[in-house]
Amino acid sequence: MEHxxxxxxxxxxxxxxxxxxxxxxxxxxxxxxxxxxxSAWQSFADALEKHPHLICYAVKANSNxxxxxxxxxxxxxxxxxxxxxxxxxLAAGGEPEKIVxxxxxxxxxxxxxxLEVGIRCFNIESEAELDRLAEIAEAMGVVAPISIRxxxxxxxxxxxxxxxxxxxxxFGISMEDAPAVYKKADGLDAIDVQGMDCHIGSQLTSINPYxxxxxxxxxxxxxxxxEGIELSHLDVGGGQGICxxxxxxxxxAEWAKCVIDAIGERKLEIIVEPGRYIxxxxxxxxxxxxxxxxxxxxxxxxxxxxxxxxxxPALYSAWQSIEPVEPGNAPEQEYDVVGPICESSDFLGKxxxxxxxxxxxxxxxxxxxxxxVMSSNYNTRARAAEVMVSGDDAYIxxxxxxxxxxFASESLLP
Ligand SMILES: *Cc1c(COP(=O)(O)O)cnc(C)c1O
Numbered sequence: 001m002e003h004x005x006x007x008x009x010x011x012x013x014x015x016x017x018x019x020x021x022x023x024x025x026x027x028x029x030x031x032x033x034x035x036x037x038x039s040a041w042q043s044f045a046d047a048l049e050k051h052p053h054l055i056c057y058a059v060k061a062n063s064n065x066x067x068x069x070x071x072x073x074x075x076x077x078x079x080x081x082x083x084x085x086x087x088x089x090l091a092a093g094g095e096p097e098k099i100v101x102x103x104x105x106x107x108x109x110x111x112x113x114x115l116e117v118g119i120r121c122f123n124i125e126s127e128a129e130l131d132r133l134a135e136i137a138e139a140m141g142v143v144a145p146i147s148i149r150x151x152x153x154x155x156x157x158x159x160x161x162x163x164x165x166x167x168x169x170x171f172g173i174s175m176e177d178a179p180a181v182y183k184k185a186d187g188l189d190a191i192d193v194q195g196m197d198c199h200i201g202s203q204l205t206s207i208n209p210y211x212x213x214x215x216x217x218x219x220x221x222x223x224x225x226x227e228g229i230e231l232s233h234l235d236v237g238g239g240q241g242i243c244x245x246x247x248x249x250x251x252x253a254e255w256a257k258c259v260i261d262a263i264g265e266r267k268l269e270i271i272v273e274p275g276r277y278i279x280x281x282x283x284x285x286x287x288x289x290x291x292x293x294x295x296x297x298x299x300x301x302x303x304x305x306x307x308x309x310x311x312x313p314a315l316y317s318a319w320q321s322i323e324p325v326e327p328g329n330a331p332e333q334e335y336d337v338v339g340p341i342c343e344s345s346d347f348l349g350k351x352x353x354x355x356x357x358x359x360x361x362x363x364x365x366x367x368x369x370x371x372x373v374m375s376s377n378y379n380t381r382a383r384a385a386e387v388m389v390s391g392d393d394a395y396i397x398x399x400x401x402x403x404x405x406x407f408a409s410e411s412l413l414p
Pocket of ligand 1: 201273277
């Protein structure tokens, strides 16, 4: 069930040799495996099979229309964080009634559009957002379904930039303030209180932060029920961790059991918002070695992908495996794998032992999530192409940008 696997030393994406993909489509190139996306999604569906549930893929992890299409065909729901993502999901065939809308800064236009198409739920992050939504819904003569994002104040034990469940960050409403906001929402005619949500962080490889958060959420659910506010769903967010280096991915069956046990006899549908777990292992970034150089004691492999293509190493000091796609004869040496951008933080990996030479193609593994979506045009670099391997075929699902298009909407002074 390895979707990226080696045969006689050659890296394959399903039945395609990655070296052939690099030849056919050029580099840098993102390659996604349809089967990998499907099997990761299916692990949630299997684990939650016996409980009412909705899997809402977190679109921000990888929002390519083909990725959304593959998941929509499985019946997936979607977790969006912008009006742009709403348009993508609809364009890819996602159903509005399976969309939940997260994010701290929803604009009037975004709330209006989401009400117009009739999404499943607004995940409210502040009292001010509740007021704005109620006002817009009332003016439109509709009722807005909501959940309140509660901040359970648990330490997700992950990188500070991707930890979101602690009191001091911008997300959600504190446990102390949540009851008052629920009571207020319950009293508004244009608001239908349906659920509670949380998202405590990303790349969690331990079940314990989920257990702690669930315990707190459930006690709040019960306290609200005593006040006559009955919720119908519990949205436990995403954050399920994957393997980049030597981490053991979160066990989805164990995670599901923990959620189902915490809910017990309560009549709560489970919503889950996995992003990285579904898209991360389903992608690799292929890049070609432009130059090998040596400065002082250091060897550098200068490759044609850069921090504008994959910013995780520069942004979070993230470690991703870098492997030649074909076995080589060059001597093994330790390299910093760096891009062409004029920043010292432009690296994909440091101190990697590799047997490589100029012209070789390397694969940066686990690059399906938070990779292309975070890419930019810094240094006027055209963004990479994206390819989806499906069965025995490979499809281009985003053309490589051409440089002229990058400044086509700019103008000279008259
Ligand atoms: C980013 C995010 C997710 C997905 O997180 P992953 O770590 O990719 O699973 C889910 N829900 C919310 C609200 C998010 O912000």
